[in-house]
Amino acid sequence: MDRRQNVGRPRSPSDNRGRLRTPRARGSVRRGDTGAYPLPSRPWRHMAGMLGNRGTQRAIESLRRDRLLRAPLSPEEREENLTAEPYASSEQLQNAYDNAPMLRTGASGEAVALVQQGLLDDGVPLPLSTTQGTQPPDGLFGPETAQGVRAFQDRHDLLVDGIVGRETLGALQELAGRRTAPPSGETTPTEPEPEIPPLSTAEYVIQVLRSADTRMLDALRADGAFLDGMQALMSPAQFGEAAACLCLVIPGEVQHPAEAKAEALRIMAAQLAGDPATTRRAIDRVRGLIIPANRLSTDYPPFSSLAGTATADGRTWDTVRGIGNTPLGDLRYSTFPEENLLGIPCTATYTPTSGPQAGIPQALGQYPEGYSVATHEFAHSLHGAALTDDDSETIDDAYEERKDEAEDAPTDTDMWVDGREGCYASTSVAEFYAQLSNAYLGTNAGTDAVTGDTRHNGKPWVRAHEPEVYGILERVYAGSQVEGTNPVSAPLAGGAAAPEPAEGAATAA
Ligand SMILES: [Zn+2]
Numbered sequence: 001m002d003r004r005q006n007v008g009r010p011r012s013p014s015d016n017r018g019r020l021r022t023p024r025a026r027g028s029v030r031r032g033d034t035g036a037y038p039l040p041s042r043p044w045r046h047m048a049g050m051l052g053n054r055g056t057q058r059a060i061e062s063l064r065r066d067r068l069l070r071a072p073l074s075p076e077e078r079e080e081n082l083t084a085e086p087y088a089s090s091e092q093l094q095n096a097y098d099n100a101p102m103l104r105t106g107a108s109g110e111a112v113a114l115v116q117q118g119l120l121d122d123g124v125p126l127p128l129s130t131t132q133g134t135q136p137p138d139g140l141f142g143p144e145t146a147q148g149v150r151a152f153q154d155r156h157d158l159l160v161d162g163i164v165g166r167e168t169l170g171a172l173q174e175l176a177g178r179r180t181a182p183p184s185g186e187t188t189p190t191e192p193e194p195e196i197p198p199l200s201t202a203e204y205v206i207q208v209l210r211s212a213d214t215r216m217l218d219a220l221r222a223d224g225a226f227l228d229g230m231q232a233l234m235s236p237a238q239f240g241e242a243a244a245c246l247c248l249v250i251p252g253e254v255q256h257p258a259e260a261k262a263e264a265l266r267i268m269a270a271q272l273a274g275d276p277a278t279t280r281r282a283i284d285r286v287r288g289l290i291i292p293a294n295r296l297s298t299d300y301p302p303f304s305s306l307a308g309t310a311t312a313d314g315r316t317w318d319t320v321r322g323i324g325n326t327p328l329g330d331l332r333y334s335t336f337p338e339e340n341l342l343g344i345p346c347t348a349t350y351t352p353t354s355g356p357q358a359g360i361p362q363a364l365g366q367y368p369e370g371y372s373v374a375t376h377e378f379a380h381s382l383h384g385a386a387l388t389d390d391d392s393e394t395i396d397d398a399y400e401e402r403k404d405e406a407e408d409a410p411t412d413t414d415m416w417v418d419g420r421e422g423c424y425a426s427t428s429v430a431e432f433y434a435q436l437s438n439a440y441l442g443t444n445a446g447t448d449a450v451t452g453d454t455r456h457n458g459k460p461w462v463r464a465h466e467p468e469v470y471g472i473l474e475r476v477y478a479g480s481q482v483e484g485t486n487p488v489s490a491p492l493a494g495g496a497a498a499p500e501p502a503e504g505a506a507t508a509a
Contacts (some may be wrong), residue, residue, distance in 0.1 A: 037449070041104040061386045073099060073166065084173045086114050093169060104164035105146045113139035115164055116148070118172040121179065122155070124148045126469050162261045208244035227283060231276055232313045236478060240272035241265075245274070251300060253292040254338055256493035261289050263341040263492060267374050267482055271382065271439060274478035278386050285385040287331050290380055292338040294347045297321060302328030311435070319364050323372035324380025326435065332385040334377035340367055341374060343487035344494045370445025370457075372438060372485035379437035380430055391472050398468050399429040404427065417444065417462070419453025433469065436462055441482045 003471055040191060082088045082097050093110035096103045116137035128144045130139050146162035153160045156171045220226055230242055230441070244265045254260050268288060272279045291297050298307035298318045303326060305315035317323070322333040339346040349361035367373060383395070406412070406421040417435045418425040425435035435455070438444035444457040456465075459481075463470045 004068075006298075012358065038248045045094065046338065066358070077166075082169060082173055086117075087173055087176065090114055096164055097166055097169045099165040101476070102163050103141060104141070104142055104163045107141040107164045109139050111136045112141045112145065115141075115169075115172065116145060118176065119145075119148045119152050122152060122172075122175055124155075140250050171378050202230075202238045205233075206238060206241050206245070207231060209242050213244070215228045219247060231280055236271045236276050236279070237269075239276050239279055240478075241269045241270045243283045244268035246283050246288055248336075249287050249289045249333075251290065251292060251295075253295055254290050255293055256338065256342060256344075259302050260338050260341050261492040262335045262339070264288060264290055264374065267341075267372065267485070268378060270480035270482050271375060271378050271437075271477055273480045274474075274476045278382070278476050281386040282382060285330065285332060286378075287333050288336045288374070288381070289333050290336045290338055290341070291321065292348075293337070293342075295345055296348050297335050297337075297349060299321055302326050302331075316350065316352070321346065321364060321367075322377045324342075324377035325384035325430070332381040334381040336374040336377070338484050340372065342493045343489070343491040366488065367486055369486055369488045370443065370448035370484075371455075372441070372443035372482065375441050375443045375482060375485070376434045376438050379434040383430060383433050387472070387476070393470050394472060395433050395507065396429055398466055399432045402426075402466075413453045414456075414465070415450075417466070418448040418455045422450045423448040423453060423455075427474070436466055437473060437477075440470070440477060441480060443482050443485045 008251050011310070021294045078098050080097075082090075082094055087093050087097075090111045092103070092109065093114060095101065096111070101457050103115060111135070116126055116139070119128060120130070120137065126144055126443065127133065129140065129142075131138075149164055149168065150160050150162045152158075152171070153162075153168060158167045159170060181226065209217070209220070221400055231239055234242060247268055248264050250261055250264075274283055289300060291300065296307075296318050297303045297320060303317070303323055306323070306326075309317050311317055311320060321337040322335055324332075326333045338344070339344070348365060351361045352358050383392070387395075402416065403426070406415045406426060409415060410421045412421075415421060416423050416425045416432075417439045425432050435444060439455070439457050440459055440462050442458055443456045447454050456462075459470075462473065474504055
């Protein structure tokens with residue numbers, strides 16, 4: 001499920017009412033308290049610390065303060081409960097343990113009293129709340145208790161915010177467990193809770209990026225120190241996953257945003273799984289834009305400037321679903337057509353304004369199952385903006401050599417990755433590289449629209465026939481395989497399967 005469903009959803013104070021049997025204390029939700037709960041504090045602090053200099057740390061902290069970061073607990077985490085008494089039997093504390101809602105200034109009652117007692121047991125003084133230690137805790141979460149919580153959090157290396165949620169209750173429970181553990185020797189001593197966060201820092205950063213909103217992604221893309229920190233911290237494959245989040249752009253009109261996003265990220269991560277230097281250049285220079293299944297590519301910048309113009313092979317750009325390496329500012333964009341990601345029908349139509357078809361809406365056709373437009377177009381952008389000059393030279397040489405050979409054997413269907421001379425891969429060095437990318441990734445199913453030859457697909461063909469280019473693909477894609485793209489027989493969204501694609505209805509751009 002897409003985590004965004006849990007993120008950024010405006011919550012009113014009444015949202016949790018159904019879950020609370022204990023009455024909410026008056027004033028427990030203050031004005032300006034949107035209920036946008038902070039991240040689990042320890043992994044976040046860990047992340048900030050590992051991502052380098054204090055400037056970065058401050059930038060991340062300010063993002064968090066601005067509530068740009070709202071990673072919720074995972075479903076698995078929410079299923080965890082407080083298990084140690086006296087905390088476990090308090091429903092309000094169980095809710096606070098799920099951060100829904102956390103206990104903070106203004107709260108009152110038995111749950112607050114339990115927290116206060118936990119602070120006292122850990123040696124945090126609360127003289128006002130206990131009438132100088134002569135009375136049991138008063139159960140009022142006022143300034144003294146907030147200050148006591150801060151002292152406790154600081155002592156146990158938690159995020160210091162004076163609010164009681166998952167982390168603070170976890171630490172309180174751990175202490176209670178130690179106090180009630182049987183003396184050593186009698187039974188197996190209780191192991192203290194591990195201090196390690198449930199996710200590694202790298203995994204945690206990726207989780208945050210996957211659920212981040214546009215504003216946060218914009219801020220992080222522009223934060224060189226943050227990107228340096230990620231690159232140093234992560235494995236190449238993890239860095240590729242993170243980079244995918246930073247390179248993907250999703251317009252609001254996408255019909256199945258969660259499914260399309262998941263598939264686009266899967267594909268991009270595969271193509272960014274290798275050499276981190278290439279991946280870093282992709283973050284800085286390359287974007288993939290999902291084109292909604294009911295919209296034209298030319299409805300969106302940077303492709304809108306192509307509207308009404310013709311492609312090299314005489315089509316109208318408006319009808320083309322796959323477009324790559326298209327500049328806008330300093331960036332190169334490629335399309336990720338929603339229908340090709342999900343295997344659903346393309347319902348967008350193009351209505352020519354002149355010619356014999358003027359005024360008649362034209363359907364745009366469909367690619368064969370197992371052929372990915374997204375990998376092809378993203379490969380164009382990587383080729384244009386992220387590979388090195390040496391890489392480009394190697395690819396140019398391989399293409400020229402192949403062109404020469406094809407002159408002597410024009411009917412050899414093993415000549416090009418798409419078949420004989422004249423096939424799509426033979427038309428330019430860019431298509432040569434993009435189609436070899438598809439074959440390497442396993443997304444080159446189907447037949448060539450011009451020659452009718454079956455396209456070659458899979459790493460073995462590429463390795464045997466284009467070893468020089470294979471070396472580059474191996475370095476950049478690191479062995480990635482992208483299974484099951486454009487699943488028209490089993491669409492990833494929308495129910496009904498698409499109609500049979502018309503023969504040769506669409507081809508790559
Ligand atoms: Zn192309």
